[in-house]
Amino acid sequence: MTRLVVGPFNRVEGDLELTLDVADGVVAEARVTAPLFRGFEQILKGRPARDALVIAPRICGICSLSQSMAAAAVLRAAQEITPSPTGLLAADLAHAAENVADHLSHFYLFFMPDFCRAEYAAAPWHEAVAARFRAVTGSATEKFLPARTNLLHVVGILAGKWPHSLAVRPGGTTRAIDLGEKMRLLSAIAELRGFLERELFAAPLEAIAELSDPAALELLSENAGDFAAFLRLARSQGLYRLGVGQTPLTSAGAYRDTDPERPLFSAGLFDPTTSETHDVSFDAMTEDTASAWLSAPPVHPSAGETRPDTEKPAAYSWAKAPRLAGRPVEVGAVARQAVDGCPLVRALIARDGGTSVASRVIARLVETARVTLAMERWARALDLSAPFCVADVPERDGPVAGLVEAARGTLGHWVTIRDGTIARYQIVAPTTWNFSPRDAAGIPGPLEQTLVGTPVGDLGARAPAIQHVVRSFDPCMVCTAH
Amino acid sequence: MGAPIETFYQVIRRQGISRRSFVKFCSLTAASLGLGANGAATVANALETKPRVPVIWMHGLECTCCSESFIRSAHPLVKDVVLSMISLDYDDTIMAAAGHQADAILQETREKHKGGYILAVEGNPPLNEDGMYCIDGGRPFVEKLKEMAADSMAVIAWGACASWGCVQAAKPNPTHAVPIDKVIRDKPIIKVPGCPPIAEVMTGVVGYVVTFGKLPELDRQGRPKMFYSQRIHDKCYRRPHFDAGQFVEAWDDDGARKGYCLYKMGCKGPTTYNACSTTRWNDGVSFPIQSGHGCIGCSEDAFWDKGSFYDRLTNISAFGVEANADTIGIAAAGAVAAGLAVHAGVTAVRRLTGHDENTPPRG
Numbered sequence: 001m002t003r004l005v006v007g008p009f010n011r012v013e014g015d016l017e018l019t020l021d022v023a024d025g026v027v028a029e030a031r032v033t034a035p036l037f038r039g040f041e042q043i044l045k046g047r048p049a050r051d052a053l054v055i056a057p058r059i060c061g062i063c064s065l066s067q068s069m070a071a072a073a074v075l076r077a078a079q080e081i082t083p084s085p086t087g088l089l090a091a092d093l094a095h096a097a098e099n100v101a102d103h104l105s106h107f108y109l110f111f112m113p114d115f116c117r118a119e120y121a122a123a124p125w126h127e128a129v130a131a132r133f134r135a136v137t138g139s140a141t142e143k144f145l146p147a148r149t150n151l152l153h154v155v156g157i158l159a160g161k162w163p164h165s166l167a168v169r170p171g172g173t174t175r176a177i178d179l180g181e182k183m184r185l186l187s188a189i190a191e192l193r194g195f196l197e198r199e200l201f202a203a204p205l206e207a208i209a210e211l212s213d214p215a216a217l218e219l220l221s222e223n224a225g226d227f228a229a230f231l232r233l234a235r236s237q238g239l240y241r242l243g244v245g246q247t248p249l250t251s252a253g254a255y256r257d258t259d260p261e262r263p264l265f266s267a268g269l270f271d272p273t274t275s276e277t278h279d280v281s282f283d284a285m286t287e288d289t290a291s292a293w294l295s296a297p298p299v300h301p302s303a304g305e306t307r308p309d310t311e312k313p314a315a316y317s318w319a320k321a322p323r324l325a326g327r328p329v330e331v332g333a334v335a336r337q338a339v340d341g342c343p344l345v346r347a348l349i350a351r352d353g354g355t356s357v358a359s360r361v362i363a364r365l366v367e368t369a370r371v372t373l374a375m376e377r378w379a380r381a382l383d384l385s386a387p388f389c390v391a392d393v394p395e396r397d398g399p400v401a402g403l404v405e406a407a408r409g410t411l412g413h414w415v416t417i418r419d420g421t422i423a424r425y426q427i428v429a430p431t432t433w434n435f436s437p438r439d440a441a442g443i444p445g446p447l448e449q450t451l452v453g454t455p456v457g458d459l460g461a462r463a464p465a466i467q468h469v470v471r472s473f474d475p476c477m478v479c480t481a482h
Numbered sequence: 483m484g485a486p487i488e489t490f491y492q493v494i495r496r497q498g499i500s501r502r503s504f505v506k507f508c509s510l511t512a513a514s515l516g517l518g519a520n521g522a523a524t525v526a527n528a529l530e531t532k533p534r535v536p537v538i539w540m541h542g543l544e545c546t547c548c549s550e551s552f553i554r555s556a557h558p559l560v561k562d563v564v565l566s567m568i569s570l571d572y573d574d575t576i577m578a579a580a581g582h583q584a585d586a587i588l589q590e591t592r593e594k595h596k597g598g599y600i601l602a603v604e605g606n607p608p609l610n611e612d613g614m615y616c617i618d619g620g621r622p623f624v625e626k627l628k629e630m631a632a633d634s635m636a637v638i639a640w641g642a643c644a645s646w647g648c649v650q651a652a653k654p655n656p657t658h659a660v661p662i663d664k665v666i667r668d669k670p671i672i673k674v675p676g677c678p679p680i681a682e683v684m685t686g687v688v689g690y691v692v693t694f695g696k697l698p699e700l701d702r703q704g705r706p707k708m709f710y711s712q713r714i715h716d717k718c719y720r721r722p723h724f725d726a727g728q729f730v731e732a733w734d735d736d737g738a739r740k741g742y743c744l745y746k747m748g749c750k751g752p753t754t755y756n757a758c759s760t761t762r763w764n765d766g767v768s769f770p771i772q773s774g775h776g777c778i779g780c781s782e783d784a785f786w787d788k789g790s791f792y793d794r795l796t797n798i799s800a801f802g803v804e805a806n807a808d809t810i811g812i813a814a815a816g817a818v819a820a821g822l823a824v825h826a827g828v829t830a831v832r833r834l835t836g837h838d839e840n841t842p843p844r845g
Contacts, residue, residue: 008585008619013546015618035617038543038608039656043649048790054778055786058649058677061547087734145554152554152764160773161763162554163547164677164780167773174733174774293614308656310611318615389734478545 001028006461007035009470011110011135013062014477016435018466019316022456027466030444030451032435034481037293037318041306041482044425049075049395049417052425054166056413059427059482061163062105065098065155066406067479068168070413070427073402075170078395078417085260087172087388090158092255093185093378094165094173095404096371097154100192102407103333103364104151104200106474107226108133108144111361114467115233119459125233132226140199140226147195150188154375157181157188172389177382185379193372201227201369208369212343214351217362227365239358243469245450246272246354247328249335250280252412254405257374258381264374265405268339269324272354275346277339280324282403282412287320287428291437294320298440301414301426302399318481321436321445322428330355330446331409331433332473334363342366355450357472364474395420406430408474429479447473490529490692504529511689514682515698516708528693535692536599538591540630542623543616543650543659544605548641551678552685554764585619592633600691601634603627606643606650607665608657615657624665631666636697638672638687639663639704642780645673652786663704672697673704675756677780682761683709703783705755714751714777717759720744730774738774748792749776756781 007017015036021029040059044052056071057064069091076083112133120126132140152162157177159165167174177185193205201208202225211217221231234240253267269280288298295309301322309315321328329335334355337345344366348359395417403412409430416424436445447470456463488496494504505526512521541549591599605623608615613622631637642648644662651659663671674687687706690698698706715721723729724743731737731746743749751759754777758769770777776792779785 005620014544015541015616017617017620036543037615037657038650038659039615040649042654042656043652048792051791054791055649055652058545058547061545061550061678064545064547084734148554149765153767156764156767158773160768160770160775161758163550165773166770166775166778169733171733174738175772176734176739176774308611308615310614387734391732 004461006466012475012477016477025455025457027451027454027456030448031316032447033317034319034477037481041425044422047422049420049422057164060476060479063406063476064163065095065165066404066411069095069404070402070411072168072170074400074413074415077400079170079393081171081390081393084172084387084390086383086386088256089378089382090173090388091168093375094155094158096375097151099407100368100371101148101151103368104148108140111471114464117464119464143199147192150191153188154185157185169389170392174389176388182382189375189379199226201225205369205373208366209373213347234358240352240356242465243357243450243472244354245330245446247330247446249338250329250331251336251339252403252405252410254336258377265336265340270338272349275350284325285322287322288439289320290440291315292317292320301428304426317437319432319436321439322433323439328445329433331430333367334360336405337363337367357468360472408476427482431476431480434473435475435480488534489532490534493534514686515690525693535695536591536595537602538599539602542605543608544643547678548604551681592630596633598635600636601630602638602640603644603662604640606659606661608659610658628665631669634669636670637666640674641679642675642677645675646783648677649786670697671704672700672706675781680757680761683757709757710755714754714756714759718751718771744771744776746794747776748794750779751777752795754779754782
């Protein structure tokens with residue numbers, strides 16, 4: 001048995017460290033450390049409730065709008081107001097733009113550059129992949145960055161600046177756009193579609209959204225385009241059998257869509273071992289601090305506390321361990337698509353015996369196609385004569401929750417307000433779920449479980465398989481421990 | 483010493499950027515730095531003849547928003563060129579190397595360019611518990627920061643975190659996060675505040691430093707004068723409505739749709755020095771005030787602990803540009819000479835109160 005310490009990781013948001021026990025060239029045990037803590041939950045306490053709209057987004061510079069959306073959902077619940085449908089649509093559109101930008105950044109800037117490494121030089125696909133995806137200088141970068149700029153224009157038009165936008169409110173958004181701006185939204189989304197259909201998929205978005213089984217995916221892998229290049233590489237490198245996850249998958253439901261009765265992606269809990277879907281209740285969750293440098297009993301976040309305890313011998317991370325009905329849960333695009341019933345993602349999970357490095361990436365890109373199509377619908381549906389925002393009213397006292405789906409998965413804010421002031425603020429971010437440490441029962445978090453069995457070979461800490469498994473979750477470490 | 487360091491021009495030519503793009507970049511940089519008619523030639527000459535100045539970019543306690551702003555900077559050419567310009571000899575978020583290999587690059591750059599590199603710092607060090615709240619590569623970030631700063635030529639403090647502390651330093655500041663000038667005391671530091679700073683301001687600052695091998699002119703608070711010498715309010719496109727006493731009273735009300743002033747919604751534009759109202763954000767598309775929300779003053783020291791973000795300012799001057807960054811700096815330093823400001827503040831309150839009784843008709 002050898003012990004490896006892997007870190008610092010780059011090309012992730014924030015800092016991350018892994019401790020791996022390796023036996024016979026494969027990972028036998030993994031521990032995930034979130035080494036960065038700022039104390040947002042302590043800082044938010046005692047401040048005016050609405051100031052959370054400014055402070056909470058600053059947890060994260062890449063998913064800041066998701067944090068805004070969760071904070072606004074909290075205040076909306078506490079104000080008990082009916083928000084403006086148009087404002088909600090505008091906020092969803094801006095949020096979708098941030099999420100799609102994150103998915104694409106992950107693929108082009110964070111995930112694919114690992115396949116350009118010298119360790120893969122002998123592989124038949126290496127030369128082309130390296131020329132395309134090498135960090136900073138690869139040929140994809142110059143195509144991708146201008147395409148992403150379109151998404152920032154969408155956020156800019158609807159919400160002012162990005163990151164750390166301010167326009168999202170409990171009652172809608174502060175900016176009523178005009179017809180010229182609506183046309184600019186449509187043209188930015190059209191340009192994004194152009195990039196996706198030319199460079200990423202080399203196929204119409206509708207065809208990607210309708211992919212139904214692994215055979216169709218095989219067929220597509222002979223296409224041009226970056227997605228097909230990934231599919232070929234995934235097949236030859238065995239990425240469908242790498243980082244297999246068997247914990248339940250959950251989603252809080254994402255985007256209201258134009259039909260207020262049904263979100264674009266439904267909420268639920270999906271069991272990858274039985275392919276069954278259940279309703280999900282986040283009332284049944286706890287946050288456990290057994291392995292965190294924090295002292296608190298395992299309670300629901302509506303009763304949670306954040307008290308640093310740096311002397312704790314068993315602790316190895318700043319992250320708490322969220323558990324749903326006592327079990328660790330994987331969140332993210334693969335969970336959202338499985339819960340929503342995407343036939344391709346469900347078929348991959350059934351075939352591979354769980355989520356995998358490949359299916360996490362595929363789900364993210366299929367979702368990108370589905371969300372881009374929805375963004376076109378929403379931009380056309382914006383009613384410019386309707387109000388974009390209804391006025392704030394005083395927040396009622398008591399506990400409230402706001403749950404949204406960020407790019408990386410379920411994000412929840414659990415808040416208690418008293419006399420318009422924050423009495424408690426607890427945040428559970430997507431990577432808190434995915435990269436949680438062991439709980440009091442010794443059950444490892446989702447990444448810790450999926451890393452077991454990962455081949456390390458002679459390369460030790462430099463083994464690329466470790467990088468692939470870790471990055472397949474698209475970690476956001478600054479959100480994890482906040 | 484090893485081989486001579488390449489010039490910036492050699493580096494970008496090697497990376498396949500054309501002469502034509504290079505010249506265009508020089509014009510853009512010159513324009514953003516306000517260098518006047520011969521500026522482009524000056525920039526081009528410097529980049530063709532001087533060895534490239536290495537830049538090391540480090541991350542402490544942060545949210546990475548500065549990097550996100552920077553790598554999404556508007557003009558793709560500027561972004562490309564600046565990326566290769568600083569080639570980010572070491573940057574955690576986007577570089578290719580991993581783990582200890584990345585740490586090795588850091589040490590190598592430090593030794594090879596001793597006294598000659600720029601250290602760009604995003605985020606800040608927490609001092610409580612011996613720095614345990616931010617461990618990077620098994621060591622407290624604060625140690626790494628001091629070590630890298632010791633051999634640098636100068637330091638860039640990116641954003642509100644490195645410059646002032648930002649929200650993690652907000653009361654009760656659980657980790658004792660401090661701005662970097664509390665731990666780096668013997669190097670020139672240029673502060674580029676904002677949460678995050680505007681991408682064009684960041685590329686402009688890097689462009690200047692790398693082109694001329696020195697820091698641009700700074701104000702008393704250590705900010706580059708070229709970007710932080712005017713208040714948001716002075717160049718705000720809604721300013722005529724402030725002067726006319728026309729204000730937004732509720733989000734997306736009739737006044738909001740007419741583009742009235744956001745002062746009553748808590749806008750901090752009158753006390754905030756930044757380039758948002760001229761340069762704007764995300765390709766010049768918009769900025770917070772244009773989105774119908776007040777400025778929160780995110781480039782100012784202690785913006786996080788000055789009462790609610792939605793409280794109205796009570797200490798602003800209504801006319802002209804009486805105070806500049808320097809006088810604000812003097813005030814901050816304790817040499818308070820605030821007679822004029824107090825007088826103007828009272829005038830403003832009187833004016834605004836008067837208009838309160840005469841709000842423009844709605845509907």
